Amino acid sequence: MPSDAYPLDEIDRRILNALQVDASHTNAELAALVHVSPPTCLRRVKQLMDNGVIERQVALVTPEQVGARLTAIVEITLDVQAADRMEEFEHVVALEAAVLQCYRVAPGPDFVLVVQVADMPAYHALAHRLFTTHSNVRNVKAYFSTFRSKFETRIIV
Structure with missing residues (x-):
């Protein structure tokens, strides 16, 4: 792993993989999907965004x-x-x-x-x-x- 990579744990990985499939989930839906509490999920997503792991959320257009x-x-x-x-x-x-x-x-x-x-x-x-x-x-x-x-x-x- 490159030294500048953000240290991801299993929860971060589940969140990132779920968001990359569908970022339109509500926090409660995402938390249930990745098996964490809604406050934990919200905090983790915010940390991932603040640290530049999640660059931005967009809509894919046909x-x-x-x-x-x-x-x-x-x-x-x-x-x-x-x-x-x-x-x-x-x-x-x-x-x-x-x-x-x-x-x-x-x-x-x-x-x-x-x-x-x-x-x-x-x-x-x-x-x-x-x-x-x-x-x-x-x-x-x-x-x-x-x-x-x-x-x-x-x-x-």
């Missing part, structure tokens, strides 16, 4: 139901890989709502992005905004999802 039908996995290679230039690129993509995830990777490209847009014209507009006009982008390689066979957000703890 992309097709909101018109975001095209998923692209995009590899980006920069011309200059100096730390400040990498951070500059990360800042640019962080401001773009259609970029759902951004990873620095090695070896190979410098970044891998997960992008969700309405359609191919929307992807082209995004590519122009983020990649074509950015002077440090050397290479862009995009893969377009034809079918999503698995999508999961939970981490087994």
Whole structure:
């Protein structure tokens, strides 16, 4: 276990696993589910949030139901890989709502992005905004999802 990892006990693990499946439970429901008292559950969840173990709680939206039908996995290679230039690129993509995830990777490209847009014209507009006009982008390689066979957000703890 990395030294910066928060020390989790079995109760914390049960709480985290239950919340990752369905975070809409009331405190009483969650407490019953993980076999602790409601006050203990509330205190534990607050500690997990205060210590950054639970980053945030969100609703997962079905992309097709909101018109975001095209998923692209995009590899980006920069011309200059100096730390400040990498951070500059990360800042640019962080401001773009259609970029759902951004990873620095090695070896190979410098970044891998997960992008969700309405359609191919929307992807082209995004590519122009983020990649074509950015002077440090050397290479862009995009893969377009034809079918999503698995999508999961939970981490087994």
